Amino acid sequence: MHMLKKAFCALAMMAATLVSVHAEEKTITMGTLSWEDLTPITGITKKVLEDHGYTVKVTSFSEWGIAYAALSKGDIQILASQIDYVAQDYWNKNKNRLEKISPVSHGLYQGIAVPSYSSIDSIEQLNANAEKFGNKIVGIEPGSGLMNDATNAVKAYDLKLQLLEGSTAAMTAALKSAIDRKENIAVTLWDPSWMTQKYEMKYLADPKGVFPPPQSYYWIGRKGFSADNPNAREALAGVYVPIADIKAINGAVKDGKSMDEAVKDWTDKNADLIKRWENIKKY
The missing domain is CATH 3.40.190.100 (Glycine betaine-binding periplasmic protein; domain 2)
Incomplete structure (x- = not known):
C-alpha cells in the first residue's frame, strides 16, 4: 500500500509538471516598438495567436537596440522587425542567436x-x-x-x-x-x-539610390523558437498585413480612435481573411 501511495504521488507530480509545460507552451511573449508601422502588425498578430488558444504578453520597447537585446536574452520570444535595412545592424550583430520566422508585411x-x-x-x-x-x-x-x-x-x-x-x-x-x-x-x-x-x-525619384528600396517586415525569434513552438510558428506564418491596411489603421487612430479600437475594427471587418489565415488546424 505504501509503495502504491508513493507511485500515485509520483504520477501526480509528473502530471502537474506536464500541465505546467503545456501552459508555458501556450504563452507567447511578444516584443514591439510603439511606432505606427509595428503597432498594427503586433495587434493583429496577437489576435490571431489568441484565436489559436495562446496567451500573448506584449512588451513595448523604445528603440531597436533594447528590443534586440531582450530577444537575444530570451526576455521576449518574438519581435516584428525589418532586418534588411532599418534594423540591419542589430540583426547582423545578433543573428547567430536569432531566427527569421516568417514575412508579415512589405513596403516600408x-x-x-x-x-x-x-x-x-x-x-x-x-x-x-x-x-x-x-x-x-x-x-x-x-x-x-x-x-x-x-x-x-x-x-x-x-x-x-x-x-x-x-x-x-x-x-x-x-x-x-x-x-x-x-x-x-x-x-x-x-x-x-x-x-x-x-x-x-x-x-521624388532617387536615381543615385541613396534611399533603400521598399523593405519587408518579418517575425523573428530567438533561435529554436520554431522548433520549440511549431504550432505558433504555423499560426505566425499565416499572417500577412498589407502596408495599405497598416496606413488605414493609423489613419483611424489619427482621427480619434485608440489603437486597440482601430485594430479591432480591422479584424472585425476582415474576419473572413483571418479565417483563411487560420485555416491551419487550431491547437
Whole structure:
C-alpha cells in the first residue's frame, strides 16, 4: 500500500509538471516598438495567436537596440522587425542567436516627398526649384534613420536646400499648412504613414539610390523558437498585413480612435481573411 501511495504521488507530480509545460507552451511573449508601422502588425498578430488558444504578453520597447537585446536574452520570444535595412545592424550583430520566422508585411519606404501637385518628380530637380520650396526640406527628429539618409541625399545630390531638423509633429503641421494653401513643400516622409493616406503625396525619384528600396517586415525569434513552438510558428506564418491596411489603421487612430479600437475594427471587418489565415488546424 505504501509503495502504491508513493507511485500515485509520483504520477501526480509528473502530471502537474506536464500541465505546467503545456501552459508555458501556450504563452507567447511578444516584443514591439510603439511606432505606427509595428503597432498594427503586433495587434493583429496577437489576435490571431489568441484565436489559436495562446496567451500573448506584449512588451513595448523604445528603440531597436533594447528590443534586440531582450530577444537575444530570451526576455521576449518574438519581435516584428525589418532586418534588411532599418534594423540591419542589430540583426547582423545578433543573428547567430536569432531566427527569421516568417514575412508579415512589405513596403516600408523612406524618402523625400512633395505634394502630388508639385511640378517636380526627382531629387535632381530640387536645386533648380529651390525657391519654390522655400530653400528647405522639412525633416523630423535628428538621428533617425530617415534623417541620416536625407543628410546623405543632400551630399550626394549637392543640394542647396537646407535640411531642417525638428520633430515629426512639426513636420506634420508644416505639411498640412502647405497643402491647405496649395503651396510647395518638400518633407522627409515614410510609408506606412497616415500622412500618405490622408494627403496626395509623391516620393521624388532617387536615381543615385541613396534611399533603400521598399523593405519587408518579418517575425523573428530567438533561435529554436520554431522548433520549440511549431504550432505558433504555423499560426505566425499565416499572417500577412498589407502596408495599405497598416496606413488605414493609423489613419483611424489619427482621427480619434485608440489603437486597440482601430485594430479591432480591422479584424472585425476582415474576419473572413483571418479565417483563411487560420485555416491551419487550431491547437
